[in-house]
Amino acid sequence: MTKLVQVAVAILIRPNCEYLLASRPNGKGWAGWWEFPGGKIESGETPENALIRESQEELGITPTQIQPWIKRRYDYPATHDAEAKTVLLHFFFVHAWQGELQAREGQQFAWQHPRTLNVSPVLPANAPIMQALSLPPVYAISNIQEMGEHAFLQALKQQLDHGLQLLQIRESQLDDAALAKLSEEVLQPCAPYDCRCLLNGSPEQALQLGYHGVHLNSQRLMALTQKPDNLLVGASCHNRVELAQAQSLQLDFAMLSPVLPTKSHPEATGLGWEQFGEMLSGLEIPVYALGGMHFEHVSHAQSCGARGIAMQRAIWEQQ
Numbered sequence: 001m002t003k004l005v006q007v008a009v010a011i012l013i014r015p016n017c018e019y020l021l022a023s024r025p026n027g028k029g030w031a032g033w034w035e036f037p038g039g040k041i042e043s044g045e046t047p048e049n050a051l052i053r054e055s056q057e058e059l060g061i062t063p064t065q066i067q068p069w070i071k072r073r074y075d076y077p078a079t080h081d082a083e084a085k086t087v088l089l090h091f092f093f094v095h096a097w098q099g100e101l102q103a104r105e106g107q108q109f110a111w112q113h114p115r116t117l118n119v120s121p122v123l124p125a126n127a128p129i130m131q132a133l134s135l136p137p138v139y140a141i142s143n144i145q146e147m148g149e150h151a152f153l154q155a156l157k158q159q160l161d162h163g164l165q166l167l168q169i170r171e172s173q174l175d176d177a178a179l180a181k182l183s184e185e186v187l188q189p190c191a192p193y194d195c196r197c198l199l200n201g202s203p204e205q206a207l208q209l210g211y212h213g214v215h216l217n218s219q220r221l222m223a224l225t226q227k228p229d230n231l232l233v234g235a236s237c238h239n240r241v242e243l244a245q246a247q248s249l250q251l252d253f254a255m256l257s258p259v260l261p262t263k264s265h266p267e268a269t270g271l272g273w274e275q276f277g278e279m280l281s282g283l284e285i286p287v288y289a290l291g292g293m294h295f296e297h298v299s300h301a302q303s304c305g306a307r308g309i310a311m312q313r314a315i316w317e318q319q
């Protein structure tokens with residue numbers, strides 16, 4: 001058994017969504033590798049206290065606005081400069097802080113754009129975190145069945161102009177030919193905006209139609225034994241069993257619903273924010289909240305540990 005090291009990790013975020021990486025200083029294991037600032041939680045310390053202490057020691061700043069995010073466990077093998085260990089990383093977003101950043105341990109700093117890393121190598125435990133950070137706060141779901149195709153494509157163009165970065169096409173009523181035609185009409189306008197599109201369907205179909213990813217319904221999720229290659233993979237979850245399956249397959253994200261009552265299921269009360277937050281606690285993959293969501297719910301969803309919100313109706317009604 002290797003020892004378990006608990007670590008508090010600070011993801012400093014600027015208003016333009018860039019985040020800070022630092023190089024591990026000489027003299028420490030994995031020197032020169034890039035990481036988020038942070039360090040070991042000492043005995044008697046909460047993860048939050050450790051985060052503040054490490055930020056002061058390594059960066060000379062005091063976080064004033066923090067938000068717990070995902071946790072991640074990783075087994076490090078022994079290397080020439082470090083012993084084998086298992087880490088449990090507690091990631092926090094740090095949205096605001098007091099003081100000027102200083103490299104108190106001689107580390108280098110690099111602010112990174114979420115979709116384009118320009119330093120390497122990053123500590124291996126962090127790979128899925130980088131991927132999770134590249135996911136935007138809003139995930140849109142198509143609603144052609146209710147709106148009609150013309151109105152949908154118009155609303156899509158508008159949302160792309162407003163910064164939409166992630167879209168799911170979920171139109172099970174279409175036959176193969178109609179879906180292929182729609183896919184072209186959607187993928188084309190999304191490309192110049194770098195908006196990634198996922199097909200709610202099978203991985204094979206998503207690849208064949210040229211999608212960036214696939215979104216699995218819970219039935220497909222539960223039948224899956226391995227994450228498909230070369231696709232961004234998300235899945236719909238409604239309970240802890242499905243979330244656990246999405247995590248064990250190391251999917252890129254899960255979508256958990258219904259959080260609030262919705263127009264399509266007004267009789268269902270929804271999980272409510274409290275239970276939603278409880279179900280996310282300790283989870284290692286990013287999650288979107290779905291069900292009765294509007295733009296103004298983004299920050300509340302994030303304060304419950306979600307990456308953001310998914311919307312199928314409200315997003316297309318926005319002018």
Ligand SMILES: Nc1nc2c([nH]c(=O)n2[C@@H]2O[C@H](COP(=O)(O)OP(=O)(O)OP(=O)(O)O)[C@@H](O)[C@H]2O)c(=O)[nH]1
Nearest residue numbers: 007009028030035036037038039040087089123125126
């Ligand atoms: N700070 C930080 N540590 C990480 C990240 N990802 C990751 O796997 N780790 C691991 O978590 C552990 C954190 O240890 P650390 O070396 O930063 O601890 P520390 O600041 O308390 O320094 P110390 O070595 O003086 O005790 C290391 O094993 C490191 O490899 C990350 O993004 N940031």
Ligand SMILES: [Mg+2]
Nearest residue numbers: 037038039040
């Ligand atoms: Mg450290």
